Amino acid sequence: MSLQINRQVVLASRPNGKPQANNFTIAEAPIPAPEDGQVLSKTIYLSLDPYMRGRMNAGKSYADPVEIDEVMSGGTVGQVIESKNSGFSAGDFVFGYGGWQEFWLQDGKKLKKVDPQLAPISTATGVLGMPGVTAYTGLLNIGQPKKGETVVVAAASGAVGSVVGQIARIKGTRVVGIAGTPEKCEFVTEELGFDACVNHSRQDFAENLKSACPNGIDVYFENVGGKVFEKVLPLLNNFSRIPVCGIISSYNATQLPAGPNLTPLLMRYILVKRLTFRGFIVWDFDSQEEEALTQLSNWIKEGKIRYREDIVDGLENAPEAFMGLLEGKNFGKLVVRVSDEPAG
Amino acid sequence: MSLQINRQVVLASRPNGKPQANNFTIAEAPIPAPEDGQVLSKTIYLSLDPYMRGRMNAGKSYADPVEIDEVMSGGTVGQVIESKNSGFSAGDFVFGYGGWQEFWLQDGKKLKKVDPQLAPISTATGVLGMPGVTAYTGLLNIGQPKKGETVVVAAASGAVGSVVGQIARIKGTRVVGIAGTPEKCEFVTEELGFDACVNHSRQDFAENLKSACPNGIDVYFENVGGKVFEKVLPLLNNFSRIPVCGIISSYNATQLPAGPNLTPLLMRYILVKRLTFRGFIVWDFDSQEEEALTQLSNWIKEGKIRYREDIVDGLENAPEAFMGLLEGKNFGKLVVRVSDEPAG
Numbered sequence: 001m002s003l004q005i006n007r008q009v010v011l012a013s014r015p016n017g018k019p020q021a022n023n024f025t026i027a028e029a030p031i032p033a034p035e036d037g038q039v040l041s042k043t044i045y046l047s048l049d050p051y052m053r054g055r056m057n058a059g060k061s062y063a064d065p066v067e068i069d070e071v072m073s074g075g076t077v078g079q080v081i082e083s084k085n086s087g088f089s090a091g092d093f094v095f096g097y098g099g100w101q102e103f104w105l106q107d108g109k110k111l112k113k114v115d116p117q118l119a120p121i122s123t124a125t126g127v128l129g130m131p132g133v134t135a136y137t138g139l140l141n142i143g144q145p146k147k148g149e150t151v152v153v154a155a156a157s158g159a160v161g162s163v164v165g166q167i168a169r170i171k172g173t174r175v176v177g178i179a180g181t182p183e184k185c186e187f188v189t190e191e192l193g194f195d196a197c198v199n200h201s202r203q204d205f206a207e208n209l210k211s212a213c214p215n216g217i218d219v220y221f222e223n224v225g226g227k228v229f230e231k232v233l234p235l236l237n238n239f240s241r242i243p244v245c246g247i248i249s250s251y252n253a254t255q256l257p258a259g260p261n262l263t264p265l266l267m268r269y270i271l272v273k274r275l276t277f278r279g280f281i282v283w284d285f286d287s288q289e290e291e292a293l294t295q296l297s298n299w300i301k302e303g304k305i306r307y308r309e310d311i312v313d314g315l316e317n318a319p320e321a322f323m324g325l326l327e328g329k330n331f332g333k334l335v336v337r338v339s340d341e342p343a344g
Numbered sequence: 345m346s347l348q349i350n351r352q353v354v355l356a357s358r359p360n361g362k363p364q365a366n367n368f369t370i371a372e373a374p375i376p377a378p379e380d381g382q383v384l385s386k387t388i389y390l391s392l393d394p395y396m397r398g399r400m401n402a403g404k405s406y407a408d409p410v411e412i413d414e415v416m417s418g419g420t421v422g423q424v425i426e427s428k429n430s431g432f433s434a435g436d437f438v439f440g441y442g443g444w445q446e447f448w449l450q451d452g453k454k455l456k457k458v459d460p461q462l463a464p465i466s467t468a469t470g471v472l473g474m475p476g477v478t479a480y481t482g483l484l485n486i487g488q489p490k491k492g493e494t495v496v497v498a499a500a501s502g503a504v505g506s507v508v509g510q511i512a513r514i515k516g517t518r519v520v521g522i523a524g525t526p527e528k529c530e531f532v533t534e535e536l537g538f539d540a541c542v543n544h545s546r547q548d549f550a551e552n553l554k555s556a557c558p559n560g561i562d563v564y565f566e567n568v569g570g571k572v573f574e575k576v577l578p579l580l581n582n583f584s585r586i587p588v589c590g591i592i593s594s595y596n597a598t599q600l601p602a603g604p605n606l607t608p609l610l611m612r613y614i615l616v617k618r619l620t621f622r623g624f625i626v627w628d629f630d631s632q633e634e635e636a637l638t639q640l641s642n643w644i645k646e647g648k649i650r651y652r653e654d655i656v657d658g659l660e661n662a663p664e665a666f667m668g669l670l671e672g673k674n675f676g677k678l679v680v681r682v683s684d685e686p687a688g
Contacts, residue, residue: 229611256605259602259603271588276622
């Protein structure tokens with residue numbers, strides 16, 4: 001084995017509310033050697049995604065938590081260093097759930113090859129990875145947008161929202177984004193081609209959203225929850241569909257919001273307007289992953305789907321970048337460059 | 345025209361919270377004469393249903409409100425007195441939305457014949473009418489119960505809930521009812537054949553519900569909302585379906601409940617457990633009405649579906665009976681006998 005060490009970010013303690021720097025520790029470990037069937041890869045890009053906040057809590061949500069002193073989990077793009085799996089060779093680019101560390105060992109069955117000819121390899125964490133497939137499957141299976149309808153997308157400049165809106169536009173709908181700064185809104189309309197984008201941090205958000213949706217809302221792709229959701233609700237048309245993909249506004253909450261309890265109001269809307277709310281996780285649509293990736297690649301080649309990455313350098317900066325993600329400080333898909341891509 | 349008068353119950357004023365006796369007035373009107381295409385019928389049974397509470401409010405929910413001094417709306421079974429529509433003859437039994445009055449005039453297109461050979465004519469307001477079709481279409485289209493799953497039904501002894509549970513049992517599920525008195529629970533298990541029934545007015549309701557659902561809940565047919573719903577929520581399994589048919593617990597509310605606001609908790613359950621909530625109204629499934637009625641009739645003949653009616657005598661007693669309905673005082677489908685059935 002090499003004398004190199006493997007730097008890692010481990011969970012030092014569980015956050016109470018917003019994660020703090022001291023919830024994370026940089027650790028060092030020896031670089032492990034692959035056994036039969038395994039592959040050792042060097043991390044190039046680490047994906048940072050909102051779901052990771054749930055993994056920092058004790059107790060299972062839809063996946064097991066990260067344990068204290070365990071490496072933070074996360075999707076990674078890397079290059080194979082040493083392979084004891086016939087499907088992979090040194091030099092191959094791969095995607096796996098390697099976690100927040102410089103090297104990772106994984107059973108080859110859990111790795112996917114990444115084709116650097118298809119698109120920049122970093123996109124395997126974004127538009128051509130979990131967020132892209134999430135957008136594609138959630139919008140088309142649950143949202144079911146029809147030509148001429150209005151689709152509203154929260155977190156519109158983010159990894160998932162940006163793809164949702166562009167697919168909805170391809171499907172012939174009016175697409176309205178919601179984002180938190182004027183710069184993000186401009187990007188969403190000018191670069192991504194949404195019909196409108198409304199800034200939720202403005203006092204007149206509710207009026208602006210209503211103006212942007214003159215025919216009401218038929219599909220609301222939910223990534224946010226909270227105050228944004230409360231303003232969307234009265235604009236939903238009869239028979240609207242609401243794919244529930246995330247509720248980032250409450251991930252750091254330590255208690256429920258003060259009253260009144262709005263649940264009966266929500267249930268009344270569901271009943272009277274015959275709304276469909278359906279939660280989903282990308283792996284619920286595993287069988288559609290290949291279709292989604294093929295279609296997304298084609299749309300990227302045709303210039304119909306664009307993407308923006310927010311790349312942060314250095315594994316040691318991952319905790320701060322992640323804390324910012326939970327407050328909407330990133331602008332585009334948040335990725336940590338853990339090591340440089342090999343000169344191509 | 346006859347010299348008889350037509351007694352009516354009209355909306356005297358809009359309730360603020362629970363309806364009171366003074367929100368209703370008994371009025372008298374001349375009996376109208378049918379014009380071409382119309383049918384004059386004498387009311388035998390008036391159906392009282394929770395949705396009528398919404399009609400008493402100003403403002404449209406999914407249907408227009410009853411206006412002040414207008415006859416309260418409602419489904420009625422009657423006998424044709426005079427017909428100027430070739431589809432109907434004097435003596436025919438019919439169902440229509442005649443409202444709370446002794447005689448009603450209606451375009452023949454909006455009437456349906458009732459076959460007294462098929463079942464007692466009062467069932468056209470219940471198991472072989474709107475409530476039965478609501479139960480059938482909501483459970484099968486949205487609930488989609490599968491053999492071996494657990495189906496929980498709120499308001500289990502009521503017009504809709506009693507049919508939902510019996511269909512779910514026919515489909516091979518474990519069926520657990522929720523009702524508000526020991527007598528109703530006994531009826532639900534002993535007469536309707538549910539596997540269990542839990543009394544929601546007991547302090548230990550949550551524990552009892554959990555014990556009655558050892559494998560969790562896969563379908564929750566929502567007619568109630570409020571505290572009952574809050575206890576059901578934690579027991580829902582991944583991929584549960586929740587047809588939202590009514591939320592009677594909040595129909596009389598004048599304000600939202602005190603906090604905390606449980607909406608983020610509900611959204612979290614929807615996301616993590618991938619729940620589907622879908623509101624519906626019986627007429628969303630109009631195309632399935634004939635199928636539903638045929639199937640329900642067959643099940644009644646085969647003894648697989650039973651029903652219970654709570655019959656109140658006299659139109660003048662309709663307001664009090666309706667006020668009781670909103671508090672669960674009825675036991676079975678609530679019907680007002682406005683006039684006697686003709687001797688058969």
